[in-house]
Amino acid sequence: MFSRLSDKLQDVFKDLRGHGRISEKNITDALRDVRMALLDADVHFQVAKDFIARVKDKAMGEEVLRSVTPGQQIVKIFHDELTTLLGGDAAPLNLTKPARILVVGLNGAGKTTSSAKLARLLKSQGRAPQLIACDLHRPAAIAQLATLAEQVGVPVYQPQAGETDVLKVGREAVAWCDQTPGDVQIYDTAGRQDLDEPLIEELRRLKEFLQPQEILIVCDAATGQQAVNVAEKFHAALGLTGIILTKLDGDARGGAALSLREVTKQPIKFAGVGEKIEQFEQFYPDRLAGRILGMGDVVSLVxxxxxxxxxxxxxxxxxxxxxxxxxxxxxxxxxxxxxxxxxxxxxxxxxxxxxxxxxxxxxxxxxxxxxxxxxxxxxxxxxxxxxxxxxxxxxxxxxxxxxxxxxxxxxxxxxxxxxxxxxxxxxxxxxxxxxxxxxxxxx
Incomplete structure (x- = not known):
């Protein structure tokens, strides 16, 4: 995760730490390298430009330039700005009753798996999640969710075979949830290969009926800028409340994670860090910033x-x-x-x-x-x-x-x-x- 970006940033910081005193030229040269590293990591151009401007403004201050350890001061500025870029403080889920979560996204991003992983995580935190299959388009999607639900030990609602009316499924699912013990409803919805109007209209209708507290989009980190563009369009159409970023373990660049929060203004709430059902965790911006800068993440390790x-x-x-x-x-x-x-x-x-x-x-x-x-x-x-x-x-x-x-x-x-x-x-x-x-x- 972020290995390419981390390597390049480490080289820049090593060079900065090697200077007893730092001049404006040192900072300008270093930030040029950082900007190239961000673009190479597939960070959105405007996001990289704004980030560099904010870091430069703070790094050029007298307090840094005259510091005994200016290199360390600049690393701290980078850490703070990266944390802000990734979303600042961790954003918890809104689970006020009836606690409905609508999971959306394109096919292949990992919606169904992420829904089950989220259910497992909530269950481990003392919640009683329920899974609802609302993907009526992808073959075997309902069976996949049922299998994963059994694996994590949570109840699942499965519509009748051949059902095509998502609103009817929504009404039946709400009635089922009222009769089934649970306190968080997770709706796994349909996706498409590309964002199209029929998909958006279907999701709009389901949203209007359910009035969910959370609308989470699942984005594949490996798709880079495509994930950012998709999230932006979904947000404009549905009003997202958060992001689930998948396949972070396999993306050496990681630019999507650094761009999504800035472009959509919505927090990354969870991250999939592996294929196993338990490799899913709450997203903490400050911890990820530490990993990117080579500072480690002792809290997550513990x-x-x-x-x-x-x-x-x-x-x-x-x-x-x-x-x-x-x-x-x-x-x-x-x-x-x-x-x-x-x-x-x-x-x-x-x-x-x-x-x-x-x-x-x-x-x-x-x-x-x-x-x-x-x-x-x-x-x-x-x-x-x-x-x-x-x-x-x-x-x-x-x-x-x-x-x-x-x-x-x-x-x-x-x-x-x-x-x-x-x-x-x-x-x-x-x-x-x-x-x-x-x-x-x-x-």
Whole structure:
């Protein structure tokens, strides 16, 4: 996500930080590079122009130019302006009763999947969402929503097969919602390959009947400026209240995210960051600005960790690490926990300074081989790796579809890690004994 833009911005900031004092020429040259980077990232021309003007106005101030660390001051200005560009504070959903959400957009943007992902997210927050299938045009759309609804464990309304009257479906769905336990109604509507008047008219009629609190458009980040143009037209016709941006994990440029808020004046409320049903999150402008500028996103990292880490397991693991009794079974459990947090490259991007570290990409295939090697060991071998002689290692390599060299490397790295933990434990004991005996802190 935003890898190309992030790389170029990091190069610009590195150059600025290298100057003890910064002149107007330094800033002008840097902003020229930033402007080119924004345009290359498919940011709308006018959005890029206005953004650069605002940054330049603040960066040219005496407070920055005479600062002890002008480079850092300019990075902060960029962060603040990027946050504003992306929408400022996070905008929550309006869920006042009857709490109806109309999900709109073109075919292929991910409306049906996003509707189900939103339902799952609301359910995890203690809400009781209901899904309503209103896409009467796309073959199998109703069946797809029903399958996803079952997957996330929420009720779904399905119209009769062959139904073509969306207003009739809306009336029947409202009656069904009144009889079905729930507090948030999510309407998955029809799309088209292109924006056309029949589609808009159908959505207008449905909107007039439902009077939804939220009208969210689903935009595919990978389509760049097309997503911006589509959102602008939908907003003019329906009056959008927010944006769901999908496929952020696959878009190296990311210009749509930086342009949508500015062009439509509506907040990006949610982001799809992967294909899995749980890879959907509330959009926080300040956090994304931090990721783009290589500052990481520790808050999101902690939140993701809290979702997948069991408190008792964490305490048990801490005890094992302290006693250096950590084995390959524990390693496998931690590895799986980390995978539940999402693509490891995304997790790495949340660490400050790591997002754009050259050569920091993770080979997911290699990690799968590590897991296969451990799974090919017996329970005894996982808890006591020292019994893995040459014959056992050959068997593990055959069972995991890897080579003996790969098995040897894994065991070597694990042994070194456990030895380091043991040394750390011994050092802590020595320090504790030294303090107790009055060996430290002597005048």
């Amino acid at each position: 939140e993701k960790a809290a979702e997948v880490i069991n408190e008792d397991d964490a305490r048990r693991m801490e005890e094992k690490l302290r006693k250096a009794s950590f084995d390959l079974e524990d390693f496998l459990q931690q590895f799986r926990m980390l995978k539940r947090m999402g693509p490891l490259q995304n997790v790495l991007g949340m660490l400050p300074g790591m997002a754009n570290l050259k050569g920091s990409s993770i080979d997911e295939g290699q990690l799968k081989r590590v897991e296969a090697i451990i799974l090919s060991m017996t329970p005894q071998e996982r808890t006591r790796p020292d019994i893995l002689n040459a014959r056992r290692r050959q068997r593990v390599a055959r069972g995991s579809g890897t080579t003996v060299t790969e098995v040897n490397n894994l065991i070597l790295r694990f042994t070194q890690m456990r030895k380091m933990m043991k040394n750390m434990g011994q050092m802590k004991k020595l320090m504790a004994q030294a303090r107790k005996g009055g060996m430290l802190g002597m005048n």
